[in-house]
Amino acid sequence: MAVAQRYDVGSGTEFPEGVIVGKNIGGQDVVFIRRLGKVQCYFDQCTHQPVKLSRCGEATAGKLVCQVHGGTFDLDNSGAVLVDPPMDALKSFVCEETAGQVAVYI
Numbered sequence: 642m643a644v645a646q647r648y649d650v651g652s653g654t655e656f657p658e659g660v661i662v663g664k665n666i667g668g669q670d671v672v673f674i675r676r677l678g679k680v681q682c683y684f685d686q687c688t689h690q691p692v693k694l695s696r697c698g699e700a701t702a703g704k705l706v707c708q709v710h711g712g713t714f715d716l717d718n719s720g721a722v723l724v725d726p727p728m729d730a731l732k733s734f735v736c737e738e739t740a741g742q743v744a745v746y747i
């Protein structure tokens with residue numbers, strides 16, 4: 642298993658609460674979402690079909706909803722499925738925010 646690499650991804654101000662921010666980090670398309678003050682990071686793809694959550698997703702009240710078929714993921718439980726059709730949780734990556742700077746391990 643490969644060891645995750647740390648990437649600095651920017652100032653915390655670039656990640657406002659509840660806004661989906663898409664970025665390419667280390668060759669991976671990912672989305673960042675701040676929930677209750679904490680930045681989270683997920684692979685930028687719905688687990689139902691290969692559509693980008695940065696384009697088709699909406700973050701609301703602790704949930705990330707894929708607007709294509711209404712698949713819903715839990716932002717309070719590492720991207721677990723709340724509403725199908727997706728069967729699998731979103732792939733998540735560890736984030737940290739130190740002195741106003743956000744980093745992710747991919």
Ligand code: FES
Nearest residue numbers: 687689707710712
């Ligand atoms: S493509 Fe996301 S729910 Fe179907």
